[in-house]
Amino acid sequence: MNAVARHTRIDGAAPIFGALGDATRLRLVSRLVDDGPLSIVQLTEGAKITRQGVTKHLRVLSDAGVVRDRRRGRERIWELDGRRLEIARQFLDHASQRWDETLGRLRAFVEREAR
16 A cells, blocks of 8 residues: 555544544444434433533534434434444554564564574
């Protein structure tokens, strides 16, 4: 992969990881993964945060493209946007593959030196 493509991939993934880097937002994403699309009322149930706080966290996730909302009557229903999460997954897969390759080279080097 060339440097431009690598920077593009990193630049595309950075806002996603930034949004997921907060424990409250990660819990909201987890709820949406487990329970599907939910309203603010449903997302606030059992949480130690106000509705206003949940809304602020959802806006950060929305700005990063991780979640989206739609109107259903007087409520807003929040759901995951799998396309953005796929970008993060691809980035992690690539990093993991590169890490495995690096560890393989290190292992080969150590084994050669141990002989």
